[in-house]
Amino acid sequence: MTDGTEIRTRHIASDEGPLLRRLRLAALTDAPAAFWQTRDIVGREPASTWSRLAREGAASTRNVVVIAERTGEAIGMVQGLTPSRRAWLRELAAMWVAPEARGGAAADALVLAAVDWACRAGAEAVKLWVAPRNEPARRLYARHGFVALGGPQPVTDDPTVKTFIPMLRPLYPARPPSRR
Numbered sequence: 001m002t003d004g005t006e007i008r009t010r011h012i013a014s015d016e017g018p019l020l021r022r023l024r025l026a027a028l029t030d031a032p033a034a035f036w037q038t039r040d041i042v043g044r045e046p047a048s049t050w051s052r053l054a055r056e057g058a059a060s061t062r063n064v065v066v067i068a069e070r071t072g073e074a075i076g077m078v079q080g081l082t083p084s085r086r087a088w089l090r091e092l093a094a095m096w097v098a099p100e101a102r103g104g105a106a107a108d109a110l111v112l113a114a115v116d117w118a119c120r121a122g123a124e125a126v127k128l129w130v131a132p133r134n135e136p137a138r139r140l141y142a143r144h145g146f147v148a149l150g151g152p153q154p155v156t157d158d159p160t161v162k163t164f165i166p167m168l169r170p171l172y173p174a175r176p177p178s179r180r
Protein backbone atom coordinates (compact mmCIF):
# COMPACT_ATOMS: atom_id res chain seq x y z
CA MET A 1 0.00 0.00 0.00
CA THR A 2 1.03 3.61 -0.47
CA ASP A 3 1.29 6.16 2.34
CA GLY A 4 1.11 9.23 0.09
CA THR A 5 4.83 9.99 0.30
CA GLU A 6 6.06 11.71 -2.86
CA ILE A 7 7.44 9.48 -5.62
CA ARG A 8 10.35 10.78 -7.66
CA THR A 9 11.74 9.34 -10.88
CA ARG A 10 15.23 9.76 -12.24
CA HIS A 11 17.49 8.19 -14.85
CA ILE A 12 19.92 5.65 -13.46
CA ALA A 13 23.51 6.83 -12.89
CA SER A 14 26.27 5.19 -14.90
CA ASP A 15 27.85 3.66 -11.76
CA GLU A 16 24.62 2.10 -10.48
CA GLY A 17 24.99 -1.38 -11.99
CA PRO A 18 24.58 -3.02 -8.53
CA LEU A 19 21.29 -1.15 -7.95
CA LEU A 20 20.00 -2.21 -11.37
CA ARG A 21 20.91 -5.83 -10.61
CA ARG A 22 19.15 -5.69 -7.24
CA LEU A 23 15.95 -4.22 -8.70
CA ARG A 24 15.85 -6.55 -11.69
CA LEU A 25 16.40 -9.69 -9.59
CA ALA A 26 13.78 -8.50 -7.08
CA ALA A 27 11.32 -8.11 -9.98
CA LEU A 28 12.08 -11.55 -11.44
CA THR A 29 11.75 -13.16 -7.99
CA ASP A 30 8.53 -11.31 -7.17
CA ALA A 31 6.73 -11.71 -10.50
CA PRO A 32 8.33 -14.45 -12.66
CA ALA A 33 5.23 -14.82 -14.87
CA ALA A 34 5.37 -11.15 -15.86
CA PHE A 35 8.70 -11.40 -17.69
CA TRP A 36 10.08 -13.63 -20.44
CA GLN A 37 13.55 -13.66 -18.88
CA THR A 38 14.11 -15.96 -15.90
CA ARG A 39 15.75 -15.16 -12.57
CA ASP A 40 18.09 -18.17 -12.94
CA ILE A 41 19.59 -16.94 -16.19
CA VAL A 42 19.59 -13.23 -15.37
CA GLY A 43 21.07 -13.97 -11.93
CA ARG A 44 24.13 -15.49 -13.61
CA GLU A 45 24.96 -12.30 -15.52
CA PRO A 46 28.36 -10.95 -14.43
CA ALA A 47 28.82 -7.54 -12.81
CA SER A 48 30.13 -6.22 -16.13
CA THR A 49 26.71 -6.75 -17.75
CA TRP A 50 24.98 -4.63 -15.09
CA SER A 51 27.66 -1.95 -15.34
CA ARG A 52 27.14 -1.79 -19.11
CA LEU A 53 23.35 -1.65 -18.82
CA ALA A 54 23.59 1.14 -16.23
CA ARG A 55 26.05 3.07 -18.42
CA GLU A 56 23.83 2.67 -21.49
CA GLY A 57 20.71 3.54 -19.51
CA ALA A 58 22.18 6.64 -17.92
CA ALA A 59 22.38 9.10 -20.78
CA SER A 60 21.31 7.91 -24.18
CA THR A 61 18.54 8.41 -26.70
CA ARG A 62 18.74 4.67 -27.54
CA ASN A 63 18.42 3.23 -24.03
CA VAL A 64 17.28 4.40 -20.65
CA VAL A 65 16.66 2.99 -17.18
CA VAL A 66 14.27 5.01 -15.02
CA ILE A 67 14.28 4.46 -11.25
CA ALA A 68 11.34 5.36 -8.99
CA GLU A 69 12.24 6.44 -5.47
CA ARG A 70 10.30 7.09 -2.28
CA THR A 71 12.14 8.92 0.49
CA GLY A 72 15.40 8.15 -1.30
CA GLU A 73 14.77 4.42 -1.55
CA ALA A 74 14.43 2.74 -4.95
CA ILE A 75 10.98 1.13 -5.20
CA GLY A 76 10.60 0.52 -8.94
CA MET A 77 12.13 0.66 -12.38
CA VAL A 78 11.45 0.59 -16.10
CA GLN A 79 13.77 0.17 -19.04
CA GLY A 80 13.53 1.86 -22.45
CA LEU A 81 15.20 0.25 -25.47
CA THR A 82 15.58 0.86 -29.19
CA PRO A 83 15.02 -2.31 -31.23
CA SER A 84 17.64 -2.90 -33.89
CA ARG A 85 16.72 -1.54 -37.34
CA ARG A 86 13.71 0.38 -35.92
CA ALA A 87 15.09 3.79 -35.02
CA TRP A 88 11.55 5.26 -34.92
CA LEU A 89 10.44 2.88 -32.16
CA ARG A 90 11.19 2.54 -28.44
CA GLU A 91 10.32 -0.49 -26.32
CA LEU A 92 9.31 -0.29 -22.69
CA ALA A 93 10.53 -3.31 -20.67
CA ALA A 94 11.33 -4.63 -17.18
CA MET A 95 8.57 -2.53 -15.60
CA TRP A 96 8.29 -3.24 -11.89
CA VAL A 97 6.97 -1.59 -8.74
CA ALA A 98 7.79 -3.17 -5.36
CA PRO A 99 4.68 -4.77 -3.82
CA GLU A 100 4.68 -2.35 -0.87
CA ALA A 101 4.58 0.63 -3.24
CA ARG A 102 1.78 -0.56 -5.54
CA GLY A 103 -1.54 1.19 -5.81
CA GLY A 104 0.12 4.62 -5.62
CA ALA A 105 1.83 7.03 -7.99
CA ALA A 106 4.93 4.96 -8.83
CA ALA A 107 3.60 2.99 -11.82
CA ASP A 108 2.17 6.12 -13.48
CA ALA A 109 5.38 8.05 -12.82
CA LEU A 110 7.51 5.33 -14.41
CA VAL A 111 5.34 5.01 -17.54
CA LEU A 112 5.19 8.80 -17.94
CA ALA A 113 8.98 9.11 -17.56
CA ALA A 114 9.60 6.35 -20.13
CA VAL A 115 7.15 7.85 -22.63
CA ASP A 116 8.64 11.31 -22.08
CA TRP A 117 12.10 9.89 -22.78
CA ALA A 118 10.81 8.25 -26.00
CA CYS A 119 9.23 11.54 -27.15
CA ARG A 120 12.44 13.47 -26.48
CA ALA A 121 14.41 10.80 -28.34
CA GLY A 122 12.24 11.51 -31.41
CA ALA A 123 10.40 8.17 -31.44
CA GLU A 124 7.07 7.77 -33.23
CA ALA A 125 5.69 5.01 -31.00
CA VAL A 126 6.35 2.99 -27.86
CA LYS A 127 5.82 -0.78 -27.81
CA LEU A 128 5.76 -3.26 -24.96
CA TRP A 129 4.89 -6.90 -24.27
CA VAL A 130 2.55 -7.94 -21.49
CA ALA A 131 1.55 -11.38 -20.19
CA PRO A 132 -2.06 -12.21 -21.14
CA ARG A 133 -3.14 -12.73 -17.52
CA ASN A 134 -1.30 -9.71 -16.11
CA GLU A 135 -4.43 -7.66 -15.46
CA PRO A 136 -2.81 -4.87 -13.37
CA ALA A 137 -0.17 -4.23 -16.04
CA ARG A 138 -2.66 -4.39 -18.92
CA ARG A 139 -4.94 -1.91 -17.17
CA LEU A 140 -2.04 0.39 -16.36
CA TYR A 141 -0.84 0.44 -19.98
CA ALA A 142 -4.38 0.88 -21.37
CA ARG A 143 -4.80 3.88 -19.04
CA HIS A 144 -1.71 5.36 -20.69
CA GLY A 145 -3.00 4.92 -24.24
CA PHE A 146 -1.39 1.59 -25.16
CA VAL A 147 -3.52 -0.59 -27.45
CA ALA A 148 -3.17 -4.36 -27.93
CA LEU A 149 -1.88 -5.22 -31.42
CA GLY A 150 -3.33 -8.72 -31.37
CA GLY A 151 -3.21 -11.95 -29.43
CA PRO A 152 -0.32 -13.54 -27.53
CA GLN A 153 2.87 -14.04 -29.58
CA PRO A 154 6.41 -15.28 -28.85
CA VAL A 155 8.69 -12.37 -27.87
CA THR A 156 11.79 -14.09 -29.24
CA ASP A 157 12.55 -16.67 -31.93
CA ASP A 158 12.73 -19.33 -29.20
CA PRO A 159 9.44 -21.30 -29.44
CA THR A 160 9.78 -22.50 -25.82
CA VAL A 161 9.55 -18.95 -24.51
CA LYS A 162 6.22 -17.79 -23.05
CA THR A 163 3.88 -15.77 -25.26
CA PHE A 164 2.99 -12.14 -24.57
CA ILE A 165 0.58 -9.59 -25.99
CA PRO A 166 2.20 -6.73 -27.92
CA MET A 167 0.82 -3.26 -27.09
CA LEU A 168 1.59 -0.02 -28.91
CA ARG A 169 1.19 3.63 -28.07
CA PRO A 170 1.66 6.02 -30.99
CA LEU A 171 3.33 9.32 -30.04
CA TYR A 172 2.12 12.57 -31.52
CA PRO A 173 4.51 13.92 -34.14
CA ALA A 174 6.93 16.49 -32.80
CA ARG A 175 6.36 18.61 -35.94
CA PRO A 176 3.12 19.22 -37.87
CA PRO A 177 3.11 17.42 -41.23
CA SER A 178 4.51 19.65 -43.97
CA ARG A 179 2.22 20.88 -46.80
CA ARG A 180 2.71 19.41 -50.25
Ligand SMILES: CC(C)(COP(=O)(O)OP(=O)(O)OC[C@H]1O[C@@H](n2cnc3c(N)ncnc32)[C@H](O)[C@@H]1OP(=O)(O)O)[C@@H](O)C(=O)NCCC(=O)NCCS
Pocket residue numbers: 027031034035094095096097098101102103104106107108129130131134135136137139140143
Ligand atom coordinates in the same frame (compact mmCIF):
# COMPACT_ATOMS: atom_id res chain seq x y z
C1 LIG B 1 2.28 -3.81 -13.21
C2 LIG B 1 2.65 -2.90 -12.03
C3 LIG B 1 3.89 -2.10 -12.38
C4 LIG B 1 1.47 -1.94 -11.77
O1 LIG B 1 1.77 -1.18 -10.63
P1 LIG B 1 0.60 -0.75 -9.63
O2 LIG B 1 1.16 0.16 -8.62
O3 LIG B 1 -0.10 -1.98 -9.19
O4 LIG B 1 -0.35 0.05 -10.66
P2 LIG B 1 -1.76 0.70 -10.38
O5 LIG B 1 -2.01 0.85 -8.92
O6 LIG B 1 -1.82 1.88 -11.24
O7 LIG B 1 -2.79 -0.42 -10.88
C5 LIG B 1 -2.92 -0.71 -12.24
C6 LIG B 1 -4.31 -1.22 -12.53
O8 LIG B 1 -4.44 -2.57 -12.04
C7 LIG B 1 -5.57 -2.67 -11.19
N1 LIG B 1 -5.26 -3.73 -10.24
C8 LIG B 1 -4.48 -3.66 -9.16
N2 LIG B 1 -4.39 -4.87 -8.58
C9 LIG B 1 -5.13 -5.72 -9.33
C10 LIG B 1 -5.43 -7.10 -9.27
N3 LIG B 1 -4.94 -7.87 -8.29
N4 LIG B 1 -6.22 -7.64 -10.24
C11 LIG B 1 -6.72 -6.89 -11.23
N5 LIG B 1 -6.46 -5.56 -11.34
C12 LIG B 1 -5.68 -4.99 -10.40
C13 LIG B 1 -5.74 -1.28 -10.62
O9 LIG B 1 -7.06 -1.06 -10.15
C14 LIG B 1 -5.44 -0.44 -11.85
O10 LIG B 1 -6.51 -0.49 -12.76
P3 LIG B 1 -7.39 0.82 -13.11
O11 LIG B 1 -6.46 1.80 -13.79
O12 LIG B 1 -8.42 0.31 -14.04
O13 LIG B 1 -7.90 1.30 -11.79
C15 LIG B 1 2.89 -3.73 -10.73
O14 LIG B 1 1.72 -4.43 -10.42
C16 LIG B 1 4.06 -4.71 -10.85
O15 LIG B 1 5.21 -4.33 -10.70
N6 LIG B 1 3.74 -5.99 -11.12
C17 LIG B 1 4.76 -7.04 -11.21
C18 LIG B 1 5.65 -6.84 -12.43
C19 LIG B 1 4.86 -6.64 -13.69
O16 LIG B 1 3.79 -7.20 -13.88
N7 LIG B 1 5.43 -5.81 -14.60
C20 LIG B 1 4.83 -5.53 -15.88
C21 LIG B 1 5.51 -6.30 -16.95
S1 LIG B 1 4.75 -5.98 -18.54
